[in-house]
Amino acid sequence: MNGALRLTVLGAGYLGITHAACMASLGFGVLGVDTDGSKVGKLNAGRLPIYEPGLAELLRAGLGAGRLRFTTSYAEAAAFGDVHFICTGTPQQAGSDRADTSQVDACVATLAPLLRRPCLVVGKSTVPVGTARRLAAGLGHACPGAELAWNPEFLREGTAVADTLSPDRIVAGVTSGRAEAILRQVYARPVAGGTPFIVTSLETAELSKAAANAFLATKISFINAMAEVCEVAGGDVRALARILGADPRIGPSFLRAGLGFGGGCLPKDIRAFAARASELGAGQALAFLREVDAINLRRRVRTADLALELAGGSLAEVPVCALGAAFKPGSDDVRDSPALDVAQILTGMGARVTIHDPAALRGARRARPELAYARTLAGAARGAHVVLLLTEWPAFAALTPGDLSPLVARRNIIDARGALDPVPWQQHGWRYRALGMAEDAAAAMRAATG
Numbered sequence: 001m002n003g004a005l006r007l008t009v010l011g012a013g014y015l016g017i018t019h020a021a022c023m024a025s026l027g028f029g030v031l032g033v034d035t036d037g038s039k040v041g042k043l044n045a046g047r048l049p050i051y052e053p054g055l056a057e058l059l060r061a062g063l064g065a066g067r068l069r070f071t072t073s074y075a076e077a078a079a080f081g082d083v084h085f086i087c088t089g090t091p092q093q094a095g096s097d098r099a100d101t102s103q104v105d106a107c108v109a110t111l112a113p114l115l116r117r118p119c120l121v122v123g124k125s126t127v128p129v130g131t132a133r134r135l136a137a138g139l140g141h142a143c144p145g146a147e148l149a150w151n152p153e154f155l156r157e158g159t160a161v162a163d164t165l166s167p168d169r170i171v172a173g174v175t176s177g178r179a180e181a182i183l184r185q186v187y188a189r190p191v192a193g194g195t196p197f198i199v200t201s202l203e204t205a206e207l208s209k210a211a212a213n214a215f216l217a218t219k220i221s222f223i224n225a226m227a228e229v230c231e232v233a234g235g236d237v238r239a240l241a242r243i244l245g246a247d248p249r250i251g252p253s254f255l256r257a258g259l260g261f262g263g264g265c266l267p268k269d270i271r272a273f274a275a276r277a278s279e280l281g282a283g284q285a286l287a288f289l290r291e292v293d294a295i296n297l298r299r300r301v302r303t304a305d306l307a308l309e310l311a312g313g314s315l316a317e318v319p320v321c322a323l324g325a326a327f328k329p330g331s332d333d334v335r336d337s338p339a340l341d342v343a344q345i346l347t348g349m350g351a352r353v354t355i356h357d358p359a360a361l362r363g364a365r366r367a368r369p370e371l372a373y374a375r376t377l378a379g380a381a382r383g384a385h386v387v388l389l390l391t392e393w394p395a396f397a398a399l400t401p402g403d404l405s406p407l408v409a410r411r412n413i414i415d416a417r418g419a420l421d422p423v424p425w426q427q428h429g430w431r432y433r434a435l436g437m438a439e440d441a442a443a444a445m446r447a448a449t450g
């Protein structure tokens with residue numbers, strides 16, 4: 001056991017499962033809590049409801065060592081934990097840009113009256129600034145020995161385990177030295193490994209997550225804005241990104257132009273951040289995030305327009321192959337997926353779209369049952385007039401004209417993630433179009449290569 005600290009993790013979504021399994025792997029006794037009994041049953045049986053490399057192994061190791069268990073009982077959690085981590089979701093509110101914090105609120109409201117001994121309640125969910133201060137007041141009222149801290153999580157899907165065990169930074173939003181000392185004990189291992197531990201206020205901790213995601217989204221939309229200019233000016237955004245990224249003040253990461261960002265975090269987090277700033281009277285400061293969002297969504301429409309162009313001006317009954325459904329490779333998450341949105345837009349334009357994805361077909365079918373899917377790449381590509389690469393899975397990025405030419409009816413490809421080399425495709429008689437590159441610029445690349 002790691003010290004005597006016992007941890008609970010409230011909410012068995014992406015964040016909660018990852019945090020619970022990782023903390024158990026560090027030697028803590030961990031109790032995961034979720035109100036969904038069937039999910040709890042699956043997790044206790046070692047079955048992971050999400051796709052995340054390395055996580056199933058950690059889950060099973062924790063269960064096998066007796067350090068990790070899941071329950072639906074908040075009473076059990078209250079009796080068990082010295083530290084309670086809030087990991088529930090904060091989705092976008094229906095009909096509004098604001099975050100829906102009802103799950104976080106319910107979590108604290110359920111736990112607080114059950115607490116009988118001193119403990120630390122630690123928020124990890126992404127919440128509007130001010131939430132922690134509000135929750136702290138209610139918690140202190142219900143249980144004087146309980147204290148609240150905020151410790152945002154910056155993990156990425158696909159690398160969630162490594163991001164949790166060796167984070168870039170640990171943010172401790174606290175109101176006392178005692179809370180800081182407990183968080184230092186929880187994170188002793190990564191801190192000993194060199195991870196910066198930054199102590200700050202509750203508000204700055206909450207803001208740090210919103211600001212980080214806003215910056216990342218802005219960086220992606222910046223390069224996608226440059227892509228729009230490249231398309232009309234005859235530039236090549238991939239070369240432009242390489243040039244910009246070579247400047248250490250800018251850096252190369254998050255400068256991949258293409259279909260833009262999706263997923264369960266960046267889109268809803270920038271909207272919630274702008275909405276919260278407006279509520280606080282600082283709406284103007286974050287007005288640019290509306291433009292960041294608009295640039296991002298425009299890429300989806302542009303991709304569909306390219307397909308229309310390659311189909312010769314009408315998509316009615318045109319067979320189209322869509323490669324990708326996940327919001328990014330290495331994930332089965334289809335929340336706000338740019339790929340699925342493009343498939344939906346094309347379907348609305350009359351195309352007969354067939355989607356293939358190596359991991360996300362089940363989730364995609366559930367989210368958009370009206371779309372057509374194929375279990376194999378060949379099944380999606382056979383007879384297609386236009387192929388679109390929408391999620392840059394390694395297997396798609398490695399495709400060659402030799403793989404697809406025998407399958408399709410017409411040789412048209414849209415590389416919406418800038419994952420392919422245009423030259424071989426053009427040499428094999430394909431019309432190749434990419435975001436951020438005018439058609440004649442792609443042709444010039446071929447000429448330059450001979």
Ligand code: UDX
Nearest residue numbers: 153154155156157254255256260261262263265327328
């Ligand atoms: C993000 C943040 O990175 C993470 O710190 C936070 O905790 C949660 O939100 P995630 O949603 O898992 O993580 O994905 P990320 O790798 O950030 O990618 C987000 C989206 O941006 C994906 O759709 C991806 O395809 C897109 N993207 C990313 C680009 O379009 N271009 C890039 O250069 C980078």
